[in-house]
Amino acid sequence: MTPPSGEDLPLPDSDELASLLTRNGLRAVYRVLFESRGEPLTMNQIRERVTALDGTSHSQTDRRVRDLRDVFDVESWQEGRTHFYLLKGRRSEPRDRRGGLSAAARARVFQAYGARCAWCGRTPKEDEVKIVVDHIVPLDLGGPDREENCQLLCEEDNHAKQARFAEHKDRAEAISKAINHDDVHLRIGELLKALKGTEVPIDLINLVAREENRGDPTRRLRELRILGWTVTVRKEREGKRTLSYYTLEHAELWPDEGPGPVVRRAENERRRSKKQRSG
Numbered sequence: 001m002t003p004p005s006g007e008d009l010p011l012p013d014s015d016e017l018a019s020l021l022t023r024n025g026l027r028a029v030y031r032v033l034f035e036s037r038g039e040p041l042t043m044n045q046i047r048e049r050v051t052a053l054d055g056t057s058h059s060q061t062d063r064r065v066r067d068l069r070d071v072f073d074v075e076s077w078q079e080g081r082t083h084f085y086l087l088k089g090r091r092s093e094p095r096d097r098r099g100g101l102s103a104a105a106r107a108r109v110f111q112a113y114g115a116r117c118a119w120c121g122r123t124p125k126e127d128e129v130k131i132v133v134d135h136i137v138p139l140d141l142g143g144p145d146r147e148e149n150c151q152l153l154c155e156e157d158n159h160a161k162q163a164r165f166a167e168h169k170d171r172a173e174a175i176s177k178a179i180n181h182d183d184v185h186l187r188i189g190e191l192l193k194a195l196k197g198t199e200v201p202i203d204l205i206n207l208v209a210r211e212e213n214r215g216d217p218t219r220r221l222r223e224l225r226i227l228g229w230t231v232t233v234r235k236e237r238e239g240k241r242t243l244s245y246y247t248l249e250h251a252e253l254w255p256d257e258g259p260g261p262v263v264r265r266a267e268n269e270r271r272r273s274k275k276q277r278s279g
């Protein structure tokens with residue numbers, strides 16, 4: 001008997017598996033193979049066990065094993081006239097081309113997000129949506145292929161996001177440069193400069209802002225105005241969300257001491273005069 005392989009495989013009851021295999025029948029086949037990791041099974045054995053598990057007909061088991069192999073590495077070989085199947089691990093070449101993340105890192109992202117879409121909150125179990133690992137700052141725009149830059153999105157929202165950023169791909173270099181500044185004002189300001197003359201969606205500003213808990217990019221934009229910048233905003237309803245689009249009209253040079261101290265002084269000044277007025 002070979003030792004169990006595929007230490008990084010998701011557990012049959014996990015949310016992650018539910019997101020990888022959205023059909024019950026596929027998950028049943030997975031469970032059977034998962035529980036027999038150390039011991040190859042014949043197709044007949046797989047059929048019997050799937051039926052024992054959920055009482056479903058086994059007419060589709062062959063096809064399900066095939067489908068399972070899109071996602072997982074299921075080794076199969078023939079001895080005499082009998083085929084054997086053994087679940088080895090995840091497919092070493094993930095089907096999405098981004099695939100630099102390790103299986104363990106993907107699992108941590110799933111856990112961190114509770115298998116929920118970060119935009120709409122839907123889950124595979126409750127809503128039968130497929131969840132994918134999404135790069136918050138897209139790789140094309142210079143985002144790192146690391147787990148800190150990853151979130152979960154349902155397929156639908158992932159497509160919507162890709163469409164929204166596709167139009168900025170030709171300015172990827174300028175955007176990725178903006179993203180790498182240490183100061184949040186510089187990140188947002190340099191992004192606006194890179195995209196001068198176009199409307200920049202708040203989503204893209206959010207990405208570049210990289211602030212914890214999404215921060216408050218609209219406040220940062222106000223602060224840019226303190227520095228003498230002119231940024232206009234246009235709001236548009238898109239489904240349930242209202243999206244804001246920002247256009248840079250005028251930029252100033254960055255202060256020598258950096259934008260942070262200038263903004264803080266201005267804010268303190270404003271608070272003091274407000275106090276004086278009310279007191």
Ligand SMILES: [Zn+2]
Nearest residue numbers: 117120154157
């Ligand atoms: Zn969603």
